[in-house]
Amino acid sequence: MRFLKPLLLLPLCWLGAVHAGTAIVIGGALKSDNDAVWERIVEEAGGPGARIAVFATAAANPERSAGLIVATLNRHGANAEAIPVAPRLKDVDLQAKLNDPALIAKVAGSRAVFFSGGAQEYIVDTLQPGGQPTAMLKAIWQVFDGGGVVAGTSAGAAIMSRMMFRDAQDNLQIMKGQWRERQEYDRGLGFVGPELFVDQHFLKRGRIGRMLPAMRSLGFKMGLGVEENTAAVVKGSQVEIVGARGALLVDLSEATSDPKVPAFNLRGAVVSYLDRGDRHDLQTGVTTPAPHKLREAKIDPTSSDYKPYLRHDQYFLDILADSAIVTAMAQLLDSPFPEVRGLAYRAKPRPGDLAPDLGFEFRLHKGPGLVGWFSGALGGEDYTVLKVRLDVTPVRMATPLFTPLPAH
Numbered sequence: 280m281r282f283l284k285p286l287l288l289l290p291l292c293w294l295g296a297v298h299a300g301t302a303i304v305i306g307g308a309l310k311s312d313n314d315a316v317w318e319r320i321v322e323e324a325g326g327p328g329a330r331i332a333v334f335a336t337a338a339a340n341p342e343r344s345a346g347l348i349v350a351t352l353n354r355h356g357a358n359a360e361a362i363p364v365a366p367r368l369k370d371v372d373l374q375a376k377l378n379d380p381a382l383i384a385k386v387a388g389s390r391a392v393f394f395s396g397g398a399q400e401y402i403v404d405t406l407q408p409g410g411q412p413t414a415m416l417k418a419i420w421q422v423f424d425g426g427g428v429v430a431g432t433s434a435g436a437a438i439m440s441r442m443m444f445r446d447a448q449d450n451l452q453i454m455k456g457q458w459r460e461r462q463e464y465d466r467g468l469g470f471v472g473p474e475l476f477v478d479q480h481f482l483k484r485g486r487i488g489r490m491l492p493a494m495r496s497l498g499f500k501m502g503l504g505v506e507e508n509t510a511a512v513v514k515g516s517q518v519e520i521v522g523a524r525g526a527l528l529v530d531l532s533e534a535t536s537d538p539k540v541p542a543f544n545l546r547g548a549v550v551s552y553l554d555r556g557d558r559h560d561l562q563t564g565v566t567t568p569a570p571h572k573l574r575e576a577k578i579d580p581t582s583s584d585y586k587p588y589l590r591h592d593q594y595f596l597d598i599l600a601d602s603a604i605v606t607a608m609a610q611l612l613d614s615p616f617p618e619v620r621g622l623a624y625r626a627k628p629r630p631g632d633l634a635p636d637l638g639f640e641f642r643l644h645k646g647p648g649l650v651g652w653f654s655g656a657l658g659g660e661d662y663t664v665l666k667v668r669l670d671v672t673p674v675r676m677a678t679p680l681f682t683p684l685p686a687h
Contacts, residue, residue: 300423302470302513306479306505306526307396307433311347315555316510316522317355323428323512324391327356332389332422334362336405337397337434341365344395352393359393362386364415366401377405377415387418391428394435400445402438403465410466429470436479436505439513442497443467444478450488450599451625454543455633458496471513475561476502481527483507485599487550488623488639491671492543494531501561502529509555516562518553525554525663527604542637542673550643552605552664555657568663572652578612579650588653589614595621598641609662611643612651618644626680638676644668 301323309316321329331352338344345361352359362385364376376382386392394402406416423429429439437443445465447453457463471477476497478490481504494502505511509522520526530549537544553559556569579585593610595603598621611619624638648666655661 298424298470298472299426300470300514301428302423302439303428303430304436304439304471304477304479304503304505304511304513305430305432305522306436306481306507306509306511306524308480308483308507309432309510310508310523311351313508313522314355316508317351319510319512319521320391320393320428320430321352321355321357324357329357329391330389331357331359331391331393331428332362332386332419333359333393333395334364334402334435335395335397336365337399337401338365338395339367339397341368341395344397348393348395357391360385364405366405373405377413383414383418386415387421389422389427391430392419392422394429394431394438396433396435398446399434399437399443399467400465402434403443403445403467407466407468416468423470430510433479436477438468439471440467440475440477440499441469441473442476442499444489444493447489447493450485451623452633453489454492454623454639455637456543457633458492464493464497471503474499474501475513477511478502478504479507481506482524482602482605485597485601485603485623487527487529487604488599490529491531491545491548494529495534495536495543495545500530500532502531503527504529516560518559518561520553520555520557522555525552525557525605527552528559540673542634543639543671544673545669545671548669548671549646550604550608550667550669552608552662554661554663557663566663566665568652569654571656572654572661572663574656575652575654577650577652580612580645581649587613587615592616593619595619595641597622599623604641605662605664607641607643608664608667609651609653611645611667612649612662612664613653618642622674624674624676624680628678636676636678638674640672640674642670642672644670 335341335345447463476499504527506524528551628635646668651664
């Protein structure tokens with residue numbers, strides 16, 4: 280089996296263009312009491328009274344979703360209004376609303392646009408059918424190019440890069456080679472620029488498993504996986520993490536794969552965990568930790584005064600479990616061991632599994648530039664971890680994985 284051949288992508292009409300706007304990529308499950316994120320959206324849109332157009336295009340219940348978002352934004356000082364452009368709105372002529380000059384003008388006159396969660400294919404199929412921008416999408420780009428904001432949560436985050444996951448819920452199936460245009464992947468809208476690939480619900484759902492092969496196939500060198508109830512504020516090359524958790528930055532600039540191995544494999548990836556309050560410059564590669572982190576001593580495994588806190592070795596039996604990849608990164612940084620390993624596999628095969636006995640071993644190891652910070656100032660055990668080396672090797676799993684010991 281050959282995995283995910285690189286694609287030759289046709290340029291989009293905005294590819295390579297410089298945009299003045301701010302993209303706010305929210306990892307999904309955004310809580311209404313997450314003041315840091317909601318207030319940042321309003322602030323970036325111009326502050327109190329900012330006009331924000333809300334699109335619940337992706338939602339299963341657009342009226343309800345839009346109503347909740349509008350109410351929350353307005354509670355934080357915005358002047359938000361729902362735009363009734365959604366396939367699942369009852370008794371609404373979608374095409375008439377999509378092409379309504381008054382609605383288009385209202386969107387163009389806003390300072391921000393907010394996309395709800397749901398199914399991201401509804402967003403691209405509605406606003407960019409066949410890869411061609413509608414007048415409504417052009418109005419949204421007018422807001423963005425005028426220095427405004429485009430924010431989105433969950434599905435609304437997925438559409439932020441020029442290519443996106445369309446419907447790719449099974450991380451392991453993607454790693455094993457299930458990769459079809461307009462099924463697992465599709466064109467996105469590209470608000471974060473042509474070079475950055477984004478994903479959401481990232482740590483909670485172990486989506487490092489699908490991001491790595493997708494980036495290799497689609498030709499992306501940089502990826503950003505944003506956790507739930509958390510936002511990445513992207514302005515030009517600057518990224519700032521706001522909210523409850525953090526985001527994983529994936530750099531494949533120097534990564535290689537062995538074409539002789541008949542399954543997805545990777546060597547030389549570099550991954551960093553950016554915690555809330557951290558900033559990163561995509562152009563220079565420089566990360567600035569949050570102020571409360573900088574008040575703590577830097578953790579540098581190469582320094583003479585390095586005193587690792589974690590003393591026990593650990594093997595992760597499910598590296599795609601909730602937050603396991605970041606826990607493994609912290610383990611590597613703050614322990615004396617040169618590497619940490621973990622498995623991605625399925626103990627019980629599912630119908631349609633491409634290769635029931637195929638698994639993947641993740642090897643995280645120390646290398647040049649590995650540093651980090653730890654702080655408990657915000658009530659948790661919060662790490663920032665920079666430049667962990669990552670290799671992924673396909674492995675053959677036993678089926679069944681184990682058998683009971685016989686009675687004597």
